[in-house]
Amino acid sequence: MALSLAIEALDAGYGAVKALRGVTLHVEAGETVALLGTNGNGKSTLMKCVMGLVRPDRGRLALSIDGVAHDLTKLSPEAIVDLGVALVPEGRRLFPKLTVTENLMLGAFRKMARNAIQQNLALVFDTFPVLKERRSQLAGTMSGGQQQMLAIARALMSSPRLLLIDEPSVGLSPLLVSQTIAKIGELKQRVGLTVLMAEQNFNQAIRIADRGYIIVHGEIAVAAQSVDELKANDIVKRLYLGGVA
Numbered sequence: 001m002a003l004s005l006a007i008e009a010l011d012a013g014y015g016a017v018k019a020l021r022g023v024t025l026h027v028e029a030g031e032t033v034a035l036l037g038t039n040g041n042g043k044s045t046l047m048k049c050v051m052g053l054v055r056p057d058r059g060r061l062a063l064s065i066d067g068v069a070h071d072l073t074k075l076s077p078e079a080i081v082d083l084g085v086a087l088v089p090e091g092r093r094l095f096p097k098l099t100v101t102e103n104l105m106l107g108a109f110r111k112m113a114r115n116a117i118q119q120n121l122a123l124v125f126d127t128f129p130v131l132k133e134r135r136s137q138l139a140g141t142m143s144g145g146q147q148q149m150l151a152i153a154r155a156l157m158s159s160p161r162l163l164l165i166d167e168p169s170v171g172l173s174p175l176l177v178s179q180t181i182a183k184i185g186e187l188k189q190r191v192g193l194t195v196l197m198a199e200q201n202f203n204q205a206i207r208i209a210d211r212g213y214i215i216v217h218g219e220i221a222v223a224a225q226s227v228d229e230l231k232a233n234d235i236v237k238r239l240y241l242g243g244v245a
């Protein structure tokens with residue numbers, strides 16, 4: 001199944017707060033695209049728009065699945081999950097008093113066949129052995145890194161083709177950030193996912209990204225076709241690489 005995402009001239013916000021202005025961005029099937037920006041620049045809002053959790057004021061938001069376009073602006077979050085999109089939210093949003101397995105089961109969706117759920121469970125336990133070892137442990141008692149793995153694994157339970165990952169590095173030590181990013185890269189190879197990852201951590205994100213965008217004050221300031229192009233950009237040098245633009 002070939003799935004791609006196209007966002008054009010998107011405006012979104014919260015009343016008087018204009019969080020996104022004229023955002024145009026695309027993610028092609030099989031790509032890993034980084035959406036880079038510091039706090040409050042609109043990354044989470046963009047992810048929520050794709051999931052149907054925030055309704056845009058203007059613009060186009062569409063998935064193409066095997067050449068058939070689906071307008072996401074009119075669909076419920078459940079219908080968007082049904083189409084093969086899943087979000088790993090910022091701050092994980094796990095259920096701390098539920099076990100690892102219970103959290104995972106909540107990621108599977110209602111209409112899924114029992115054997116598909118079992119297959120997904122086997123896949124995530126194989127990908128994240130620590131979750132298998134700790135499957136009966138309460139999510140809230142696990143380390144930050146393990147909780148991030150669980151949040152990613154839970155999103156995988158709905159068999160997504162497009163995974164949106166919102167700031168996987170938040171609250172993790174440098175080593176755990178590195179391990180989490182490597183795991184996302186590994187997963188991508190393994191399951192053939194398309195990934196849009198919001199990150200503040202430029203150097204970690206570009207380890208697995210094919211290309212990236214820089215978002216500043218709700219607008220796309222840089223759209224680069226490759227990581228090399230991103231690194232050579234003057235705005236990127238100024239913001240992330242300590243250079244003088």
Ligand SMILES: Nc1ncnc2c1ncn2[C@@H]1O[C@H](COP(=O)(O)OP(=O)(O)OP(=O)(O)O)[C@@H](O)[C@H]1O
Pocket residue numbers: 014017018019037038039040041042043044045046090167
């Ligand atoms: N529920 C909300 N109500 C009002 N304003 C909001 C809401 N959520 C976000 N905002 C504002 O929208 C803007 C974009 O926020 P957003 O969370 O999308 O940015 P971000 O780049 O993901 O940063 P962060 O990492 O802090 O989440 C900010 O000015 C923020 O204060």
